[in-house]
Amino acid sequence: MMGRLENKVALIVGAGSVGPGWGNGKACAVLFAREGAKVFAVDINAESGEETRSIIEEEGGVCSAYQADAVKFKDVTDMMAACVAEYGGIDVLHNNVGGSVPGGVVDMPEDVWDANIDLNLKSAFLCCKYAIPAMLDGGGGSIVNISSVAGMRYLGRDMISYHASKGGLMEFTRAIALKYAARGLRANTVCPGLMNTPLVTARIADQYGDGDAAKMIAARDAICPSGKMGDAWDVAYASLYLASDEAKYVNGTELVVDGGLTARCA
Numbered sequence: 127m128m129g130r131l132e133n134k135v136a137l138i139v140g141a142g143s144v145g146p147g148w149g150n151g152k153a154c155a156v157l158f159a160r161e162g163a164k165v166f167a168v169d170i171n172a173e174s175g176e177e178t179r180s181i182i183e184e185e186g187g188v189c190s191a192y193q194a195d196a197v198k199f200k201d202v203t204d205m206m207a208a209c210v211a212e213y214g215g216i217d218v219l220h221n222n223v224g225g226s227v228p229g230g231v232v233d234m235p236e237d238v239w240d241a242n243i244d245l246n247l248k249s250a251f252l253c254c255k256y257a258i259p260a261m262l263d264g265g266g267g268s269i270v271n272i273s274s275v276a277g278m279r280y281l282g283r284d285m286i287s288y289h290a291s292k293g294g295l296m297e298f299t300r301a302i303a304l305k306y307a308a309r310g311l312r313a314n315t316v317c318p319g320l321m322n323t324p325l326v327t328a329r330i331a332d333q334y335g336d337g338d339a340a341k342m343i344a345a346r347d348a349i350c351p352s353g354k355m356g357d358a359w360d361v362a363y364a365s366l367y368l369a370s371d372e373a374k375y376v377n378g379t380e381l382v383v384d385g386g387l388t389a390r391c392a
């Protein structure tokens with residue numbers, strides 16, 4: 127039986143995970159490989175990218191791990207060239223790199239703002255800038271950018287650069303979608319809500335709480351309409367759909383994966 131991404135090359139940026147378990151990028155990489163994609167797994171953390179590669183290869187899939195910083199121009203141009211040299215092109219670009227930092231508009235230092243905007247927006251800009259020519263050479267493809275419901279709503283915590291950059295990422299994606307719609311290239315965003323990924327234990331519990339991960343998980347669960355956060359596989363399956371030809375007429379839009387969180391008024 128054909129996989130949903132059979133014969134496609136998927137370049138996944140941020141394909142590792144910040145801690146043990148399943149992050150969004152790692153789950154996407156593994157799921158895409160299970161569906162037949164050749165995965166080019168990029169991560170700033172070489173070990174983390176290698177872990178994703180070994181999981182995929184143990185399952186019989188095809189994957190190369192590549193260490194690069196998606197915010198650095200030279201790393202990004204080299205990564206695109208390496209992917210094309212290895213697999214002959216790029217059909218799917220999945221931009222997963224991102225994260226929040228605490229701070230409101232008045233108290234956030236300028237350098238923190240700049241670094242977070244770079245992480246969430248410049249990474250996607252550089253990866254799209256240098257992947258799109260290769261994708262068009264191959265007749266188009268699909269770009270999936272990982273935004274957040276924080277790009278659409280205030281969630282009760284100050285993280286001003288995250289709101290701005292994830293909101294910006296959606297319009298950035300729509301503009302790409304429209305520019306290249308007639309050339310076979312689609313671009314969409316996935317907007318996860320509160321997800322229970324290693325990020326919560328590794329970073330969010332310290333950044334936004336007192337470091338007690340179990341307490342942070344319980345607090346995040348309680349905010350969700352179902353009483354439970356989603357997980358990395360919810361993001362991965364949504365991304366798989368947008369990456370695949372099943373979504374051939376889905377372009378310039380957002381797929382919200384939040385268990386109904388943003389539909390709620392209070």
Ligand SMILES: NC(=O)c1ccc[n+]([C@@H]2O[C@H](COP(=O)([O-])OP(=O)(O)OC[C@H]3O[C@@H](n4cnc5c(N)ncnc54)[C@H](O)[C@@H]3O)[C@@H](O)[C@H]2O)c1
Pocket residue numbers: 139140141142143144145148149150151152168169170171174194195196197222223224225226245249272273274275317318319320321322323324325326358
């Ligand atoms: N977990 C959530 O609750 C949640 C909710 C909404 C949106 N998101 C979004 O999901 C994405 C991340 O999810 P995740 O669970 O995979 O997180 P993660 O931190 O576990 O994985 C991200 C991976 O990106 C890598 N990375 C970081 N900076 C990089 C850089 N400059 N260049 C290359 N690689 C880099 C990290 O090493 C890590 O392996 C982010 O865009 C985040 O904003 C997460």
